[in-house]
Amino acid sequence: MKSAEEDAYSYTPNVSLSLPLGMGNPCLATQYHTLQSSPIISVSSCHQTGYGLHDHNNQNPAQGYYMSHGLRPNGAPALESPRIEITAYHQYPEEEVEESSSMDHLVHHKRGLNSIVTLTLPNADGYRDPSCLSPASSLSSRSCNSDASSYESGFYNYDNSSQNSPWQSPCVSPKSSSSLLSCPHAPLGPPSTSPRHSPSTSPLIGAQAEEGWVGQGPCGSSRPNSPACSGGGGSVGVGKRKYSFNGTTYRQPTYSPNQSSTPSPRGSPRVSVTDDSWLANTNQYTNSAIVAAINALTTDGLVDMGEGVPVKARKTNLDHSPTMSLKTEPGGEEMGPGSELLQEDHISRLPFKKESYCGGFLDVPQHPYSWSKPKPYLSSLPALDWQLPSCSGPYSLQIEMQPKSHHRAHYETEGSRGAVKAPSGGHPVVQLYGYMESEPLTLQLFIGTADDRLLRPHAFYQVHRITGKTVSTASHEALQSNTKVLEIPLLPENNMRAIIDCAGILKLRNSDIELRKGETDIGRKNTRVRMVFRVHINQPNGRTISLQASSNPIECSQRSAQELPLIEKQSLDSYPATGGKKILLSGHNFLPDSKVVFVEKAQDGHHLWETEAKVDKDSFKSTALVVEIPPYRNQRISSPVQVNFYVCNGKRKRSQYQRFTYLSPNVPIIKTEPNDEYEPLGAQGLSVHSKLYYGQPRLTPIVPVGDADTCLVGVYSPCPPCHGSISSMPASSPRSSPTLHDLSPVSYPKCLSTSPTHAHNGPLASAIQETPGLCPAPLVCPSSPDQAPQGMLHSQGNSPHHLGNPSPHGFHPLYHNSSPSTSPGSHPSTPGGAAESPFAQAPDYSPTQGQSQTQARSSPPSLLPVDASPRSLAVTVKREPQDLDQMYLDDVNEIIRNDLSSISVHLST
DNA sequence: GGGCTGGAACAAAGC
DNA sequence: GCGCTTTGTTCCAGC
Numbered sequence: 001m002k003s004a005e006e007d008a009y010s011y012t013p014n015v016s017l018s019l020p021l022g023m024g025n026p027c028l029a030t031q032y033h034t035l036q037s038s039p040i041i042s043v044s045s046c047h048q049t050g051y052g053l054h055d056h057n058n059q060n061p062a063q064g065y066y067m068s069h070g071l072r073p074n075g076a077p078a079l080e081s082p083r084i085e086i087t088a089y090h091q092y093p094e095e096e097v098e099e100s101s102s103m104d105h106l107v108h109h110k111r112g113l114n115s116i117v118t119l120t121l122p123n124a125d126g127y128r129d130p131s132c133l134s135p136a137s138s139l140s141s142r143s144c145n146s147d148a149s150s151y152e153s154g155f156y157n158y159d160n161s162s163q164n165s166p167w168q169s170p171c172v173s174p175k176s177s178s179s180l181l182s183c184p185h186a187p188l189g190p191p192s193t194s195p196r197h198s199p200s201t202s203p204l205i206g207a208q209a210e211e212g213w214v215g216q217g218p219c220g221s222s223r224p225n226s227p228a229c230s231g232g233g234g235s236v237g238v239g240k241r242k243y244s245f246n247g248t249t250y251r252q253p254t255y256s257p258n259q260s261s262t263p264s265p266r267g268s269p270r271v272s273v274t275d276d277s278w279l280a281n282t283n284q285y286t287n288s289a290i291v292a293a294i295n296a297l298t299t300d301g302l303v304d305m306g307e308g309v310p311v312k313a314r315k316t317n318l319d320h321s322p323t324m325s326l327k328t329e330p331g332g333e334e335m336g337p338g339s340e341l342l343q344e345d346h347i348s349r350l351p352f353k354k355e356s357y358c359g360g361f362l363d364v365p366q367h368p369y370s371w372s373k374p375k376p377y378l379s380s381l382p383a384l385d386w387q388l389p390s391c392s393g394p395y396s397l398q399i400e401m402q403p404k405s406h407h408r409a410h411y412e413t414e415g416s417r418g419a420v421k422a423p424s425g426g427h428p429v430v431q432l433y434g435y436m437e438s439e440p441l442t443l444q445l446f447i448g449t450a451d452d453r454l455l456r457p458h459a460f461y462q463v464h465r466i467t468g469k470t471v472s473t474a475s476h477e478a479l480q481s482n483t484k485v486l487e488i489p490l491l492p493e494n495n496m497r498a499i500i501d502c503a504g505i506l507k508l509r510n511s512d513i514e515l516r517k518g519e520t521d522i523g524r525k526n527t528r529v530r531m532v533f534r535v536h537i538n539q540p541n542g543r544t545i546s547l548q549a550s551s552n553p554i555e556c557s558q559r560s561a562q563e564l565p566l567i568e569k570q571s572l573d574s575y576p577a578t579g580g581k582k583i584l585l586s587g588h589n590f591l592p593d594s595k596v597v598f599v600e601k602a603q604d605g606h607h608l609w610e611t612e613a614k615v616d617k618d619s620f621k622s623t624a625l626v627v628e629i630p631p632y633r634n635q636r637i638s639s640p641v642q643v644n645f646y647v648c649n650g651k652r653k654r655s656q657y658q659r660f661t662y663l664s665p666n667v668p669i670i671k672t673e674p675n676d677e678y679e680p681l682g683a684q685g686l687s688v689h690s691k692l693y694y695g696q697p698r699l700t701p702i703v704p705v706g707d708a709d710t711c712l713v714g715v716y717s718p719c720p721p722c723h724g725s726i727s728s729m730p731a732s733s734p735r736s737s738p739t740l741h742d743l744s745p746v747s748y749p750k751c752l753s754t755s756p757t758h759a760h761n762g763p764l765a766s767a768i769q770e771t772p773g774l775c776p777a778p779l780v781c782p783s784s785p786d787q788a789p790q791g792m793l794h795s796q797g798n799s800p801h802h803l804g805n806p807s808p809h810g811f812h813p814l815y816h817n818s819s820p821s822t823s824p825g826s827h828p829s830t831p832g833g834a835a836e837s838p839f840a841q842a843p844d845y846s847p848t849q850g851q852s853q854t855q856a857r858s859s860p861p862s863l864l865p866v867d868a869s870p871r872s873l874a875v876t877v878k879r880e881p882q883d884l885d886q887m888y889l890d891d892v893n894e895i896i897r898n899d900l901s902s903i904s905v906h907l908s909t
Numbered sequence: 910g911g912g913c914t915g916g917a918a919c920a921a922a923g924c
Numbered sequence: 925g926c927g928c929t930t931t932g933t934t935c936c937a938g939c
Contacts, residue, residue, distance in 0.1 A: 408914080413934060418913050468912070510932070511921095524922075524931065558915085559931065652930070 381536060381546065384446060384483050385456035388534065388548035394434035397535050397547040400497070401429035405568055405588060406561035407554050409461055409507035409529075419466040419501050420531060420554065428503075428551065430533045432496035443498050443535050445475075445486040447505055450528035450553035452657075457483035459513050460523045461556060463531075464504035475502040490535060505529065505556055527557035528656075553656070565589045565647040565655040572629070574640065574661035579631035582616065584624060585658075591649050592620050596627045598660065600643040609633045613645065632662040639664060 382388060390397050403420045410417040422428050430443060447461045462484040465477045476487040486503050490496045510523030531551040536544050552568070555561045571584040585596070600609040611633075616626035625647065632641065644657035 410913095411933060415912060415914095466912095470912090507933085527931095557931080558917095 381544070384448075384481060384485075384532075385454065387454055388546050390547055390549040392545045392547055395537060395545060395547055396433040397533060397549040398431050398433060399428060399531075399533065399549050399551055400431050401426065402552045403428045403500075403531055403554055405552065405555060405566055407505055407556055408558045408561060409505040409556035410464070411507050411509070416464065416466060416504050419471070419504050427499050427501035428531060430490075430498050430500060430549065432490055432535055432537075432547070435490075435492075435496050435537060438492050440492060441490040441496070441535050441537060443488040443490045443533055444478075445488060445500065445503055445534075446480075446483050446532050448530045448532035448550055449526075450530045451526070455530065455532060455550055457481070457532075458526075458529045459519060459521045460508050460510060460526060461529045462506045462508065464506040466502045466504045471502045473499055473502045500531070503531065505554070507556060525560075527560050528553045528555055530554060563589060563649070564653055565591070565594055565649050567647055567655045567658050570658055570660070573659065574663050575629050576665045577632035577635050577637050577641070577662040578665050579629040579662075581629050582626050583629055584626055585647065586624050587647070587655065588623055589649065590620065590622050590625045590647060592617060593649070594620075594625060595648045596625065596645055597648055598630055598643055598645040599657070600633070600641070609643070629660075635665060637662060637664050 401422045401424070404423050407420045408417050419427060432441065432443075435441070445463055447458045447463045448455045449458045463477075463486045464484075465475050465486055467475075473488055478485045478487055484506075488498050488500065488502065490498055508523075513519055513521070514523055530553055532548060533550070534546060534548045536546045538544050555564065555566060565587060566589060567585050567587040569584075569586040572581065575581050575583075594615065596613040596615055598609075598611050598613055599607060602608050609632075611630045613630045614628040616628070619626040632643070634641075641662045643660050643662060645660050646657050647655040
């Protein structure tokens with residue numbers, strides 16, 4: 001069975017818990033580095049290494065998290081002070097640098113840093129090397145960047161990057177100080193590990209942006225120019241830009257809500273948005289928007305400046321400069337504000353306001369220079385690779401309608417293949433619950449990974465804006481850290497609900513991406529993605545609550561979609577070790593000869609046990625398999641054991657791993673119906689739990705943009721409805737293997753195990769991710785009384801996987817630590833912050849968000865200590881978890897303290 | 910005529 | 925180094 005893939009899995013990180021803070025989290029490391037300087041290398045390495053490191057990290061989700069978020073030294077009290085740290089942390093030093101007061105200086109600085117990692121071509125564009133780009137590719141790249149061409153400029157990216165860096169944000173934010181604290185949380189959430197993120201990380205981002213392009217080389221390799229450039233895909237971006245600076249082209253005006261000429265069928269948001277409203281936030285917006293725009297444009301501007309942006313790009317940019325950022329054609333509607341330049345997170349935060357967008361742009365556009373200088377603004381918005389919760393306080397971002405599991409992405413050389421659809425034939429639907437304000441918000445959408453690792457922007461896929469008669473939702477493309485982000489208005493009139501019929505998926509050539517400096521991801525067989533939605537809600541106290549919800553995995557490869565088996569749901573997540581019960585698997589591409597293999601892996605990825613389950617051929621369907629749960633190798637387990645299973649249609653045609661938990665035979669079986677709500681797939685009788693293994697990362701700290709503190713604080717409290725899943729949690733995956741398909745869930749391992757006991761269980765970690773969608777709830781959110789603060793809540797729903805797994809725990813613990821109480825400096829809880837608990841679990845979204853939501857709603861989050869799968873378990877076990885948590889927390893705290901002390905020492909030195 | 914789609918040819922990468 | 929298989933990318937054709 002061991003295939004390369006598996007080997008990859010082996011990755012599993014064995015990070016020791018002890019390391020957590022520092023080691024575990026690359027971020028931290030990086031940070032340190034930066035701080036200390038030394039390690040810059042490390043940082044760089046991180047980047048470059050990218051996944052490798054990350055992976056490891058990832059594997060330990062916890063670590064990752066810690067690192068990135070909270071733990072980060074910053075998180076520690078000590079950390080706070082030095083902004084530097086923050087900076088350091090990033091993969092992109094640049095970003096950090098930028099934030100620093102002296103921009104220029106910083107910039108250079110960055111570059112320097114980058115240089116280490118990669119060459120910094122200021123101009124280097126976005127994800128592709130301009131030079132390298134084949135005509136087609138250029139388009140594509142543009143498409144990606146699309147409008148972007150303008151974006152391509154390196155600057156732009158940098159900016160983004162900076163923003164991205166989680167750490168930075170804190171600094172930036174006025175309240176930043178606290179940010180540091182937030183960091184602590186952060187760790188939990190967004191694992192620094194995240195490939196991209198991590199310093200090294202995100203290949204895309206970092207790589208693309210800055211370094212990028214190894215490019216040239218690639219160019220050659222990659223098909224140079226595809227004739228097709230003209231190809232449709234790209235077309236979208238370029239051709240369609242309608243907005244030129246000129247007001248005319250520009251539609252900013254359109255953005256204005258009222259103006260929207262074309263009423264969106266649903267009441268385009270525009271309508272709702274009033275100028276006033278726009279104005280209201282304008283200032284903020286403006287700044288952010290402008291910045292963003294600038295960034296985007298900047299590139300161009302830079303180019304103009306002579307930096308070497310490809311002529312094409314320049315033209316585009318010039319012509320459209322504003323455009324790039326602003327595209328908003330859809331429907332002619334003006335989304336307005338949203339569209340704007342949100343590139344930056346900031347933008348996103350801001351409510352859609354026309355001003356920000358329009359005003360800023362219109363005015364600015366013409367001057368390249370104006371754009372040219374991206375201000376260093378520290379957007380506090382969390383980087384795209386940060387793991388964010390789907391629920392926080394009263395807010396909950398939910399994917400009401402999940403996208404289909406398959407969507408053939410188009411190449412730049414092709415025409416668009418349309419918007420991602422929902423299984424029902426409609427389109428995905430996203431809704432923000434709990435938002436009672438009258439101000440419209442911007443919903444951000446980008447294409448993220450769907451592997452076991454932490455959720456991060458996908459290096460090989462970009463969201464593609466779809467426009468036309470059939471598109472009712474206005475949207476705007478922005479580029480953030482080399483990742484295309486589609487901005488969609490969320491209007492109160494529409495109940496903060498958006499139908500995502502304006503988003504397609506663009507495939508970038510592997511060769512173009514892999515050659516970029518710093519890129520560590522492999523495109524081959526890395527064809528699964530998730531739609532990631534984010535919304536940033538400004539709070540009266542100045543803080544910003546950022547929520548994220550990720551869709552179920554979407555297979556984007558034509559061939560894979562047709563051949564690879566895909567498990568979307570399973571009727572049972574756990575069962576006694578005796579096995580024997582039948583489980584219904586729902587999905588696609590099942591064959592009469594499909595085999596279902598149960599596998600148990602050690603933390604290091606080695607197979608401990610593997611057995612083929614009996615498949616009921618009589619009930620075979622291409623979309624459903626009935627399998628008999630094989631007895632576990634050890635019938636006397638005293639605690640839940642998490643294993644994985646997959647469907648195999650033949651050599652190299654395996655589904656992703658799904659988690660399954662064997663329970664102690666003595667344990668009363670509790671149904672795991674929570675998922676019932678899952679309904680759909682499950683329909684067949686067995687309730688199916690959705691959950692792709694990779695699922696979604698569930699936990700995520702909330703990242704308050706505004707405040708550093710917030711971050712910390714950010715805990716998010718349980719969300720009432722939390723249907724949402726945590727989008728982010730990564731599963732930690734061992735992965736890495738280029739072949740995403742085989743994600744070994746197991747890898748997680750090392751994450752900090754939450755519970756001491758679990759700590760070492762590799763697999764456990766994974767659980768976290770999986771924790772299904774429950775609402776994040778609960779960890780300890782003071783805010784929500786209802787929820788008990790247990791350390792580990794699991795989202796019930798989806799994730800059955802948890803059982804036994806600490807993974808979840810792992811995270812949780814951290815969270816806890818991070819929580820004010822626990823971690824000393826780190827988190828003070830943020831008072832006003834939405835969630836008190838810094839981290840939120842991400843609910844899993846899994847498959848059907850709807851499900852998750854429903855589940856969540858229907859049943860309050862339960863704490864499952866062991867994660868046993870379902871809620872039921874939770875019920876029974878409740879207490880343990882707490883104890884464990886406590887213990888875990890203690891351990892974690894200890895670790896953190898140690899870490900902090902060491903950090904402070906470093907700093908002082 | 911353009912946008913979507915589905916299918917498949919061609920070619921590179923892996924095994 | 926060769927041949928077969930797998931996967932990625934580009935083209936074509938039809939709706």
